[in-house]
Amino acid sequence: MNLGYACLNMTLAKDKITSNRGMIKRTFIAKGLPYCSELALQNARDLFKIVQWNTRNNIKVFRMTSNMFPWMSEYELTDLQDWPKIENILKAIGKHANENDVRLSFHPGPFNILCSPKKEVVEKTIKELDQHSFILDTMGLEVSRKHKVNIHIGGAYGDKETAMKRWIQNFYKLSDSTQKRLTIENDDKVSMYAVEDLLYVSKKTNVPIVFDFHHYDCHPGILTKEQALKSALETWPKDIVPITHYSSSRKIYEDSTVKNVAHADYLYEPIPFTDKYVFDVVLETKMKELSRIKYLKEFTLHETT
């Protein structure tokens, strides 16, 4: 099992090394593409530093932030004036990832709703998802779930089956690369999608399921944890190690006043089933790579390379 983390490196962020530079709408309107380009260039340079830091620390799985290109649903990346420079950096990051067997992925935000009954929402979602896979393609990363773009179904509207049918229809409108990279994740709300729901979509489209342990605890559905994990893992292609998400409940371990779904700063239980099944893990803890270090100290873990 390879243990990774998401988006932000707390250690490097102290030295202002981050790929999360963004802007609010007002600034986007005022400053437009030139400023997007400037931020994206800095973000790309810093992403390279983060990925290199990860390699030095033997971290092979990393979720990149969608903030890397601010407002990217509003323009083409190739229209940025610094695109040639940015493209070179992305290619260098991809080369580094390939040479070091690093898995880079994305998790676009909750506004990406492929099953929305609203045409504009679906169109915007398609554009944004395709932008994500375009970045991965530019990096030269294998077009497969080795480097995934992960989303939730996005809405239930009180009728999951109809919503899932819409999702499946719209799935085929995505770019070829996005179709080959997309994965779906189980939800943390009882009205939303548990693993057994996602299996329906997965069977129709071959889209694999990312099993989120914390979301399962919030919304288990009808399957036991092992059944849910196992059936999610089985949706992945045989030649790709499945990815899962893991975090501890903030409510149980750190602050009883918050909601169930809140993520804790650190991890408080060993990740289960790692001896029985093969999968990688993206940690979704607030303290990012620091929680990984703490976890490895507290829970003995045999990492595969």
Added chain:
DNA sequence: CCAGGTCAAGGGAGT
């Protein structure tokens, strides 16, 4: 420099 308010989008839950 820092604290506090604010911030893109959709949908669901809580009040």
Added chain:
DNA sequence: ACTCCCTTGACCTGG
């Protein structure tokens, strides 16, 4: 009807 939460904390303003 309104507010908060979630991908992700970061941006922006005023002191």
